[in-house]
Amino acid sequence: MPLKPIRRPTTALAPAAPRRAGAPLLTAAPRDYTYDGTFEGLLTVLFTVYDWRAAPNSIQPEATAQTGLFAQLAHRETDEAQAARVWEGLLKTMDPEARTRLYHVFLSEDADRELLIFRYVDLALRAGQDIAENYANADVRRVQRLGQMMFREKHRMEAFVRFEKTQDELFHATIEPDMDVLPLIAAHFTKRYADQRWLIYDRRRHYGLYYDLTRTDVVQFENAAGTKSSDISATVLDEREPLFRLLWQAYFDHVNIPERKNLKLHRRHMPLRYWKYLSEKQPREQRFVPIDNKRPPGDANLRLEKE
Known part of the structure; x- marks a missing residue:
């Protein structure tokens, strides 16, 4: 039987996917950049x-x-168009979650946040x-770590x-967080307390969030030093506020189970630095008396007989 030649299918090789244009080489002399301290200003510096x-x-x-003594500062005014161009351009090499993480950094x-963001963007x-997921790179690990902390x-x-x-x-409410979290918690409190006017003031950074039943705005006070929450409470608090605080402390004390106290675990979930803002952690104005709800029935009957 004559052998028939095997005809292999001729398939054209698929063209290689075009590689995105990388960042231009930074061939000019390095500069010392300054900006106005805003995130848009930092994006403007990256564009520059x-x-x-x-x-x-x-x-x-x-x-x-x-x-240094002989350094020449290159100050860049914030340009919203350039900042928006950089912000949108980041999506070409990273997903929205990774881009948001840079804002959290x-x-x-x-x-080292400014140079860290630059190095991460330049690498991408x-x-x-x-x-x-390039965890072999120290900058990537640092960005991930700061994102988790935020x-x-x-x-x-x-x-x-x-x-x-x-x-x-x-x-x-007055807070003093280690990081600038007000922009991240605005949506949560706007949604949760949409039926009341509220103000959250960051004492360390001297600005706050104010919700007026329609929108949440960033506000600043001329008195940057501010006053302590206790000083404000003494002058402008509602007259029923001490009662509310007392009721909350009583509720906290009565639901507490002394036999299951675990201070080490408690401080892990509620660090000491937050205690100064919690009503249940303030000194008691009245001595706590446990609810007498475990008396044997016989004792109760005996008490009634004596009465």
């Missing part, structure tokens, strides 16, 4: 770095900039793809904020 092709020696807020107020641009701080602020009612029906 690649526009001038000059890598940053440093990126610092103008108000606190520290440089900025809010973390880490000492030159890789042409998402680098969120998530925990946000969650704790949402859980531990305690409002006090003023005479003009405003609910106010």
Whole structure:
């Protein structure tokens, strides 16, 4: 039987996927950049770095900039168009979650946050793809770590904020978080307390969030030093507020089970630095007396007979 030649299918090789254009080489002399301290200002600096092709020696807020004797500062005014262009362009090499994480790094107020964000963005641009899982890189690990810290701080602020009612029906709370979490908790409190006016003031950063039943705005006070929550309470609190605080403390004491007390676990879930804002952790104005609900029936009957 004659052999028939085997005809192999001829398939054209698929063209290689086009590689995204990487970041331009930074061939100019490095510069010391300053900006106004806003996230949009930092994005403007990132745009300038690649526009001038000059890598940053440093990126610092103008108000606190520290440089060498012969350093020449390159201050960049915030340009919203350039900032928006950079923000949208980041989606070409990272997903929305990774991009949001960079904003959280900025809010973390880490000492190296500006250069850390630049190095992360530059690495992503030159890789042409998402680098969120490149844990071999120290900058990627640091960004992930700061993102986790911000998530925990946000969650704790949402859980531990305690409002006090003023005479003009405003609910106010004073906080002092380690990180700038107010922009992250605004949506939570706007949704949860949509039926009342409230103010959350960050004493460390001297600004707050104010909700007027229609929208939530960022507010600042001329008196940057501010006053303590206790000083405010003494003058403008609703006259029933001490009673509410006493009722809350009584509720906390009565639901507590002394036999199951675990201070180590308690402090892990509720760190000591938050206690100063919690009503249940303040000194008691009245001595706590446990509810007498475990007396044997016989004792109760005996008491009634004596009466």
